[in-house]
Amino acid sequence: MRRLVVSDEAADRLGGAVPSPAAAFLLAVIALPALFWLVMLKRTTVYTAPEEWMMTTVIPAVHGWVETNLPPVELVVIGISALGSGWFVALAFAGLGLLALANGRRDLAMLLALGTLAFPMEWALKYFTSAEAISLPALLGAIVNTNDVGLDDIADFPAGHALRATVLYGIAAFSVARLAHDHRQGQIAYLVAAAFVGAISATRIYLGAHYPMDVLGGLMAGGALLSILVAVHVLRVDERAQARELAAQAERAASGRRRVAVPRRTRAEG
Numbered sequence: 001m002r003r004l005v006v007s008d009e010a011a012d013r014l015g016g017a018v019p020s021p022a023a024a025f026l027l028a029v030i031a032l033p034a035l036f037w038l039v040m041l042k043r044t045t046v047y048t049a050p051e052e053w054m055m056t057t058v059i060p061a062v063h064g065w066v067e068t069n070l071p072p073v074e075l076v077v078i079g080i081s082a083l084g085s086g087w088f089v090a091l092a093f094a095g096l097g098l099l100a101l102a103n104g105r106r107d108l109a110m111l112l113a114l115g116t117l118a119f120p121m122e123w124a125l126k127y128f129t130s131a132e133a134i135s136l137p138a139l140l141g142a143i144v145n146t147n148d149v150g151l152d153d154i155a156d157f158p159a160g161h162a163l164r165a166t167v168l169y170g171i172a173a174f175s176v177a178r179l180a181h182d183h184r185q186g187q188i189a190y191l192v193a194a195a196f197v198g199a200i201s202a203t204r205i206y207l208g209a210h211y212p213m214d215v216l217g218g219l220m221a222g223g224a225l226l227s228i229l230v231a232v233h234v235l236r237v238d239e240r241a242q243a244r245e246l247a248a249q250a251e252r253a254a255s256g257r258r259r260v261a262v263p264r265r266t267r268a269e270g
Contacts, residue, residue, distance in 0.1 A: 017186020024231035084161030158217035166222025
């Protein structure tokens with residue numbers, strides 16, 4: 001892939017692989033009802049029979065074999081999982097936001113700041129969907145991992161790693177597509193982000209930290225938040241572009257009026 005080149009006009013126009021606001025909102029409309037259905041299913045069934053069989057029979061066997069015979073692979077899996085941890089994602093949001101500000105991109109810095117809504121979204125979903133009542137002190141303690149008790153220890157749904165990774169890597173890929181003039185660069189950024197999100201989500205199942213339903217819920221919640229943020233961002237860029245176009249048209253019209261020639265009166269006419 002060629003090096004990403006950003007022009008001076010990148011702040012005022014969209015790149016080649018940016019989705020339309022309608023497409024982004026459509027994804028949110030699909031993800032939100034699916035998330036609601038998963039929440040209801042989680043509250044009524046906890047786990048499905050196929051999930052229970054896979055997590056109690058298949059995953060422990062695979063995990064045990066890899067841990068015994070391929071220790072380096074086990075370390076790689078743990079490292080990949082860490083790319084969706086709360087501390088890593090928070091630092092990544094902060095670092096990318098500062099980088100955007102340093103390059104004069106306040107719009108992308110604001111988008112990254114809004115991406116941190118993934119954290120309260122996870123906390124709220126865990127609080128309201130847990131089968132057992134969670135007290136607010138217990139929730140606050142789990143947020144900061146007091147006594148090595150984290151959010152995943154007090155509530156399984158949704159998988160926080162999947163939710164946070166979807167928002168972080170999705171916004172990072174969108175930012176590349178937003179700045180890139182080459183359509184392929186944006187597409188490659190989306191594919192890389194999808195690979196990261198998929199790998200992080202798979203590691204949570206492999207490590208036995210979450211059932212597939214929990215991971216799917218995290219992906220749906222993160223996808224809904226990401227789609228809404230992207231749609232609003234693109235709409236704002238489009239509105240600014242329309243405002244500049246109207247201002248340019250008004251300026252051209254005013255300039256044309258100023259250039260109208262007025263014939264002088266001669267002495268004879270006077």
